Amino acid sequence: MEKEIINKVANSKLEVFDLEDYFPKEEIVSLDISQWLYEGFILREKDFRENLKAFDWSQFSGKGVTLFCSTDAILPAWTFALITSYLFPYAKQIVHGNKLNYLLVHYTSALSLIDFSVYQGIPLILKGCSKKDVPQEIYTLAIQKICPFAKSIMFGEACSAVPLFKAK
Structure with a gap:
């Protein structure tokens, strides 16, 4: 047996x-802000603000967004905050940095609720x-x-x- x-x-x-x-669960996408800088390096406030106003932010609906600048531009402290104010109505979550930064912020928040x-x-x-x-x-x-x-x-x-x- x-x-x-x-x-x-x-x-x-x-x-x-x-x-x-x-x-x-959301798609995570990256947004390089150098596209709105003069020659990729210089932030001209008036042009910068006009570019942000004209941009179609709805493409980020329900997505996780990482914000970064691919150039060595020296940016005012308010730069990423201003961009976030445009993204906020659309994106699920916005993080300054890369995908790893996004995941760290996401998991820190998720684990704190358990x-x-x-x-x-x-x-x-x-x-x-x-x-x-x-x-x-x-x-x-x-x-x-x-x-x-x-x-x-x-x-x-x-x-x-x-x-x-x-x-x-």
Whole structure:
């Protein structure tokens, strides 16, 4: 008589925390502001403001937008704030920087809304094999949020998890 195979992982209290579940759903696009600078470097305020007024901002509806300047232009402090005031009615979120900056802002906000106390005394796997490009910095943030509650934390998948933390 053969023994029945028992899935101990499925029968355990082990929980999986998947950062991919919190990945932004919106498309993330980049906007280079040098297009509105004279020769890509000089901000002439009157021309700059006219260019912003004439621009079709609706193309950013529902999107995540990263703002950057691809040139070494020296810009007044209000430059990105002014552009943001035009984007604000359309974009889902606006971040000064690149896609990594966007993801860091997004995840910081998303993780701050989670009640991690639901993991009190529970062994947890911080899922590490994702199909989306979850930045490594986010795992560092997540582990800090989870550690005060979880009994133990492993990284990866249930079949090949790496131990990270065990409550004392």
